[in-house]
Amino acid sequence: MLILLGVAVVVVGFAARFNPLLVVVAAAFVTGLAAHLSPLMVLAAFGKAFNDNRYVSAALLVYPMVGVVERAGLQERARSLIGRFKGVSIGPLLIGYMLFRQVTSALGLTSIAGQVQAIRPIVAPMAEGAVEARDGAITEAARHRIRAQAAATDNIALFFGEDIFLAIGSILLMVGFLASGGIVLDPIQLSVWSIPSAVAAFAIHAARLLLFDRRLRREAKA
Amino acid sequence: MIGLGAVYALAGLVFAAFAVLSAFDRDNPKRLGNAGFWGLMALSFLAGDRLGDAGNGALVVGLALIAGLGLLGRGNPDTTTPAERRALAERFGERLFIPALTLPVVVIVGVLALKPITIGGTPLLDPKQVTLVSLALAAVIAAGLGVILLRQPLISPLQEGRRLMDTVGWAALLPQFLAALGAVFALAGVGKAVGDLVTANLPMDTRAAAVAVYCLGMAGFTMIMGNAFAAFPVLTAGVALPVLVGRYGGDPAVICAIGMLSGFCGTLMTPLAANFNLVPPALLELPDRHAVIKAQIPTALPMLIANMVLMYVLAFR
Numbered sequence: 001m002l003i004l005l006g007v008a009v010v011v012v013g014f015a016a017r018f019n020p021l022l023v024v025v026a027a028a029f030v031t032g033l034a035a036h037l038s039p040l041m042v043l044a045a046f047g048k049a050f051n052d053n054r055y056v057s058a059a060l061l062v063y064p065m066v067g068v069v070e071r072a073g074l075q076e077r078a079r080s081l082i083g084r085f086k087g088v089s090i091g092p093l094l095i096g097y098m099l100f101r102q103v104t105s106a107l108g109l110t111s112i113a114g115q116v117q118a119i120r121p122i123v124a125p126m127a128e129g130a131v132e133a134r135d136g137a138i139t140e141a142a143r144h145r146i147r148a149q150a151a152a153t154d155n156i157a158l159f160f161g162e163d164i165f166l167a168i169g170s171i172l173l174m175v176g177f178l179a180s181g182g183i184v185l186d187p188i189q190l191s192v193w194s195i196p197s198a199v200a201a202f203a204i205h206a207a208r209l210l211l212f213d214r215r216l217r218r219e220a221k222a
Numbered sequence: 223m224i225g226l227g228a229v230y231a232l233a234g235l236v237f238a239a240f241a242v243l244s245a246f247d248r249d250n251p252k253r254l255g256n257a258g259f260w261g262l263m264a265l266s267f268l269a270g271d272r273l274g275d276a277g278n279g280a281l282v283v284g285l286a287l288i289a290g291l292g293l294l295g296r297g298n299p300d301t302t303t304p305a306e307r308r309a310l311a312e313r314f315g316e317r318l319f320i321p322a323l324t325l326p327v328v329v330i331v332g333v334l335a336l337k338p339i340t341i342g343g344t345p346l347l348d349p350k351q352v353t354l355v356s357l358a359l360a361a362v363i364a365a366g367l368g369v370i371l372l373r374q375p376l377i378s379p380l381q382e383g384r385r386l387m388d389t390v391g392w393a394a395l396l397p398q399f400l401a402a403l404g405a406v407f408a409l410a411g412v413g414k415a416v417g418d419l420v421t422a423n424l425p426m427d428t429r430a431a432a433v434a435v436y437c438l439g440m441a442g443f444t445m446i447m448g449n450a451f452a453a454f455p456v457l458t459a460g461v462a463l464p465v466l467v468g469r470y471g472g473d474p475a476v477i478c479a480i481g482m483l484s485g486f487c488g489t490l491m492t493p494l495a496a497n498f499n500l501v502p503p504a505l506l507e508l509p510d511r512h513a514v515i516k517a518q519i520p521t522a523l524p525m526l527i528a529n530m531v532l533m534y535v536l537a538f539r
Contacts, residue, residue: 022290035410047279049405067382068368073311112326193479
């Protein structure tokens with residue numbers, strides 16, 4: 001049970017808002033030492049794993065492109081463009097994005113959109129612009145809630161879309177794991193049974209987006 | 223063959239450029255901290271395979287110390303003012319969307335069209351890494367297109383990339399740190415310890431209770447470990463296969479598919495899934511580090527219930 005101390009370090013460290021990078025390193029050492037590894041062995045294991053997982057950070061390569069188009073005014077354009085379509089309010093806008101993101105993820109195209117390349121430069125400014133076009137100036141607090149909702153919509157659509165695609169990591173993990181336990185499944189069976197949850201997620205989040213839209217409208221009138 | 227090596231070399235050079243530009247940024251009082259931080263990342267991407275395991279470990283500790291001791295500042299490269307951006311937005315119009323839309327197009331072309339190409343028997347792109355290689359290629363093409371089409375300075379991809387990077391700061395590296403922590407957890411057997419705790423102490427004497435234990439366990443365990451992949455083998459071996467499939471005769475395809483998606487409900491609620499939940503607030507400059515998680519919880523909890531109902535109804539037909 002002592003090795004669960006590392007988990008406790010993470011939970012307490014994050015809750016107390018210490019710097020998460022330090023918390024993670026501390027948790028690695030606590031866990032390793034509790035499992036009777038020497039400090040040097042923990043350092044080496046952690047370093048090797050960090051090196052093996054560089055592909056996680058390679059996606060940061062998108063930043064320069066986003067920066068260049070922002071320098072030339074993309075956020076401002078996205079914001080004003082949506083203002084010209086008077087009828088489009090934030091609820092239907094984000095629902096439309098969610099549908100696009102869920103469908104493309106289900107086709108395996110998970111990296112064509114995302115937080116860095118779509119939400120920050122285009123979708124969040126459009127969402128803000130849609131509200132501003134309707135309600136006039138918005139408070140900073142409302143702006144922050146709109147941005148958070150745009151980011152949340154991307155995550156939810158991605159998570160409940162990607163498992164419909166046959167060759168995604170989680171499906172392959174399940175097939176491999178079940179095969180090692182003697183249960184042979186075709187990936188398509190797992191994909192198909194991901195669809196009911198995908199539909200439910202769309203319905204639940206779409207309803208929330210419409211309620212969010214209505215709440216913003218009510219606040220603007222108040 | 224173009225594979226991960228080329229992507230890492232490119233990323234290493236970009237980080238090196240961030241480090242050098244940071245070092246000369248007189249507007250950032252902590253410029254040496256930034257230079258050191260991105261310099262270590264450049265070293266990792268350019269030479270990580272030659273540093274040895276302990277060397278990489280020391281590098282990681284260095285990164286954590288720079289971030290943890292508050293030595294990271296925010297660079298302030300020359301850029302356009304908000305008024306200038308509004309004027310540019312008017313001038314360029316919808317042309318501004320072209321680079322951003324080029325990115326997904328090139329990714330798709332890379333994945334679909336470049337993947338089958340072979341030169342003298344070896345594939346052009348490493349088949350295992352097609353998506354990442356395509357993404358890197360697309361990032362370079364789209365940035366270049368942005369510079370040309372929107373007449374931006376040649377240095378602007380690096381300077382503006384650095385600005386965004388500094389906006390996100392240490393949070394940008396948290397996903398990789400957590401992936402490494404996951405490996406240490408696996409080495410120490412943390413997953414098994416939690417799994418034993420769950421399976422030994424929870425009642426599973428009805429079908430409904432077993433469904434609830436599996437789905438809630440997947441979500442809870444995912445919140446602790448930061449991703450559903452770590453939770454899946456433990457709880458599926460501990461609960462799903464022996465109880466739901468073995469004792470109650472459920473369909474393993476339904477149970478596993480919906481079990482994994484119950485784990486994803488947990489992913490929506492944990493700060494440990496940093497690239498989804500902590501990087502976006504930094505990227506969107508939100509004052510509350512947990513703002514995105516808070517926006518997701520009211521969807522994640524009903525979804526967890528929906529998953530339990532769906533599993534109960536669909537797995538035992």
